[in-house]
Amino acid sequence: MTPAALSEVVLAAARAVFAAKGLDPSLLPASISVERPREAGHGDYASTIAMQVAKKAGMRPRDLAQALADELEAHEGIRAVEIAGPGFLNIRLEAAAIAELARQVVTAGADYGTSDKLAKQRINLEFVSANPTGPVHIGGVRWAAVGDALARLLRATGADVGTEYYFNDAGSQIDRFAKSLLAAAKGEPAPEDGYGGAYISEIAQTVVTEHPGILASDNPQEQFRRYGVELMFAEIKKSLSDFGVHFDTYFNEKDLHDQGALQHALDRLTAQGHTYERDGAVWLRTTDFGDDKDRVLRKSDGDWTYFAADCAYYLNKRERGFDKAVLMLGADHHGYVGRMKAMAACFGDDPKVNLEILIGQLVNLVRDGAPVRMSKRAGTVVTLEDLVDAIGVDAARYALARYSSDSQIDIDVELWTSARNDNPVYYVQYAHSRTASVDRNAVDAGHSRGDAEDFKPELLVLDKELELLKTLADYPAVVVTAAELREPHHVARYLEKVTGDYHRFYDTKIDGKVQRILPQADDEFTELHRARLWLNDATRTVISNGLSLLGVSAPERM
Known part of the structure; x- marks a missing residue:
């Protein structure tokens, strides 16, 4: 029985008690949750429903708890209900009711853990969006790992998600990039405000090789701008693809300018009554919505500001039908939050509903x-390629997704490349390969877990079997929590808990003898072995599903 199923049973019991006592059923919540107690001696699950509603119903919490306990104990699969403290319900399940989960997990397969919790939400998820003036640096790689995992989580919980990379191909940074390429092609030092690193020389040489007459053209800087940006962005896309990250949309900033989107946004903001002119410039009155100062949209010389492009891009997302725009930004963009929230409000949106900004901290x-x-290649930063070369794609993705994004992290090369249990990705992947090894050994010995009706859950009664089962039952709730909080690290930490519980189950001993999943030597293959094989395969399913959400492989051999 999953926590979600038990929650429904408890709520149904509460409704039955209210009906029997003539109490108003509207006093009950639409849904409730059950929790696993910190101490195993307090039962399998606990509920505070009696304390939540007793006062409103005009009853003492313990009296209501007793009525609920009596109702619940009559339910199949519930062994006992104890009342603790002011009215806690501590629920103990029959072992078979707990173990039934193994059949549900294996039968559901890749669908186990998915839900429609966030159905009907249309979310535009923008992440990485590094300027096409150099390779993706390690900060951007963090968003690549976390953003891609978050997209997978949101889709697993029913949201309609569009992933997007904003390609900043307009503005002064591109001009400096073009000047740097031109200087490198001529064998000159990089401009004072330009870009260094071997990659500039590499791109410049490629442009010259592919366009031999470029240095003699009428406007070589513009040519280097065009071809250099194309090459740089192609490299960025390939690096991300090799990292397992693919975007639904690559959106060009230049298109906003070419298609009149900035003027369209200005007209919309003016119609909302939030713009004004001063000193020849057009301003947006963002201070009306909490910003520390008003923002210029169009300068006195007629040029648009970066903020104007931000406004146009946000409006474009909303007009494409997305209910919420989620932006993932680096730590240096913290001051950006207030103006963006105020901008959304100027468009008439609710910043708490339609715009969400996540800030990620530094990675070393x-x-x-x-x-x-x-x-050596980028000149100033550690790049995606440097990280992958150092520890590999799986370790990099797991390491970056394992921690809360608002915490700074150090990725230790020695740790994340080691074949030790203190390497978290090795620890989890090894557990998956161990479950696969058990399956291979079963096949080699001519054993099978059989069909669903062959599984006998009542045979799984040992503490470590039941603890693993209860942990597997937590997976759907973990997925929902990670999606709603935008925190994929909950999945990684959960997988490590599953792994620990699986290894303890694998090494379970009674009177000093290990209780094997499969029979040894010429021992008979019993129904208990079959039941443990179901639990083994349920564990394999959950680890595989969880690693998939993080974009990490689930190897069958290590």
């Missing part, structure tokens, strides 16, 4: 206790 790559120095 560490070797031998010291930060890894700058990339």
Whole structure:
């Protein structure tokens, strides 16, 4: 029995008690939750429903709890209900009711853990969006891992998600990039405000090779701008693809300018009554909605500001039908939140509903206790390729998704490349490969878990079997929590809990003898072995599903 199913049973019991006592059923919540107690001695699950509604119903909490306990104990699968403290319900399940989960998990397969919790939400999820003036640096890689995992989580919980990369191909940074390429092609030093690193020389040489007469053209800087940006962005897309990250949409900032989107946004904001002119410039009155100062949209010389493009891009997302725009930004963009929230309000949106901004903190790559120095190729930063070369795609994705995004992290090269249990990704992947090994050994010995009707859940009664089953039952709730909080690290930490419980189940001993999943040597294959094989395969399913949400492989051999 899953926690969700038990919650429904408890709520049904509460409705039955209210009906029997002539109490108003509208006093009951639409849904309730049950929790696993911190101490195993307090039962399998606990509920506070009696304390939540007793006062409104005109009853003492313990009296209501007793009525609920009597109702629940009559339900199949519930062994006992104890009342603790002011009215806690501590519920103990029959072992068979707990173990039934193994059949549900294996039968559901890849669908186990999915739900429609966030159905009908249309979310535009923008992440990475690094400027096409250099390779993706390690901060952007963090958003690549977290953003892609979050997209998978949101889809697993029913949301309609569009992932997007905003391609900043307009503005002064592109001009500096073009000047840097031109200087490199001529063999000159990079401009004072330009970009360095071997990649500039590489791109410049490629442009010259593919367009031999470019240096003699009428406007070589514009040519380097065009071809250089194309090459740089192609490299960025390939790096992300190799990292397992693919976007539904690559949106060009230049298109906003070319298609009149900035003027369209200005007209909309003016119609809302939030713009004004001063000193020849057009301003947006963002201070009306909590910003620390008003923002310029169009400068006195007629040029648009970066903020004007931000306004146009946000409006474009909303007009494409997205209910919510979720932006993932680096720590240096913290001051950006207030103006963006105010901008959404100026458009007439609710910033708490239609716009969500996530801020990620810094990431350091560490070797031998010291930060890894700058990339030789990028010149100033550690890049996606540097990280992957150091620890691999799986370890990089898991390491970046394992921590809350608002915490700074150090990725230790030695730890994340080791084949030890203190390497979290190795620890979890090894558990998956161990479950697969059990399956292979079963096949080699001519054993099978059989069909669904062959499973006998009542045979799984050992504490470590039941603890693993209860942990597997938590998975759907973990997925929903991670999606709603925008925190994929809950999945990673949960998988490590599953792994620990699985290894303890695998090594369960009675009177010093290990209770094997499969029979040893010439021992008979019993129904208990079959039941444990179902639990083994349920564990394999959950680990595989969880790793998939993080974009990490689930190897069958290690």
